[in-house]
Amino acid sequence: MIKPIYVHGSGSISIQPTFEPGYCFDSILSFAQNPVPAYEPDYKALIPAMQLRRMNKSMRMAIFASRLALQQADRTAVDAIITGSGLGCLKDSERFVEALLAEEGQSLNPTPFIQSTHNMAAAAIALVLKCKGYNMTYVNNANSFESALLDGMVYLTEHPNDTMLLGGVDEAGERTTQFWDIAGYLKREVPTIPTPLEGAATPGEIAAEGATFFVVSGQPGARTYGKVTAVETSLETDDTVVLLSRFLQKNGLDADAIDAVFMGFNGDSRYDGIYRNLGHSLFPATLQLGFKHLLGEYDTVVASALAIALQLLNEQRIPSSLRLNDVEPKELKRILIYTQRRGKNHGLILVEQ
């Protein structure tokens, strides 16, 4: 039986200023581009310059976000590190492959090659923290973070006294974005953040990037500010209503027991109907919240939703920018997060006070 994991700290970088202390989506940055780059901090505040010079964007974002999580948890070390990343260090991968073609396999720079792998962020955190423990990276498209979370729960069920850094990171790559555009994944008509979700919704996503990390353990502590009690993924499903109903049933809950449901509406008119159908069928009297219309789309953006859910559980207030309906819950004790991407990679995370 997998046990809940307790969250003691979190740190997040996204296209909104989520790394700023106390930020909670009361003011929203607007964008009219695709992809949208992360709103980045002054990395030098937490990462030495000589380390920073050889870190690509994924590594910088991951290390900064994990440093913030450690600060909040009042920790300087962890026993294990698990990350999820759909596309890994994409820019260095693109740089390496382009050089490989241009130089016909000769005289290739070593740094982009070394840093082109998916597990570089977890490795870089381990080097910085001198953590020689369990180090794992999950690469499962838009379920990469949920897979990392599931492994974290299994690990901490077996090692409840250990503390772990667990997170998700993805960066936008120029060449990959061009491929996505050709494939029809991206919005072509005036992409905007915040993204319209109802009448003005158009086909396609707005690509973005970010990193969110958590300090978690198998035991509650003085700084615990929430727990993850269940995680589930499904690559494909015929019926999302059945998928969610079964998930709730497995956890001994019905829809009324959920105080708020976070859904991954991203303004893509082709797939947002999945969320709309769920909202009507299962959660008509439940507070519905969104996050991708403010943060854009990338494989591990759901990690940000978990950070926001934990913040809402602690602050017991709901910023209007996140609201999808006007339902007022009596209190916020239990939040369900559900996302999918392009009709696949369905992920469910249950978060509780």
Added chain:
Amino acid sequence: MSELTQELKAKIITQLNLEDLAIEDLADDTPLFGDGLGLDSIDALELIVMLDKSYGIKLADPKEGRKVFETIQTMADFIEASRK
């Protein structure tokens, strides 16, 4: 020669992402490794690739690199000597 050392400084700063350094901060005789600039083995590989790409010089003997990459000046001397 001075033109070459200036060019090398600019290339090294760019290639090795030495964001905090300006060309003026690098003296011709600053040791590139150890107590000087503090470069490491991955930087050494980057410098070998740079010599090949920018100046068409392949460093056949890796041991040779230790002397060649001692300072900006030794690099410039090596490039000049290879051109003759």
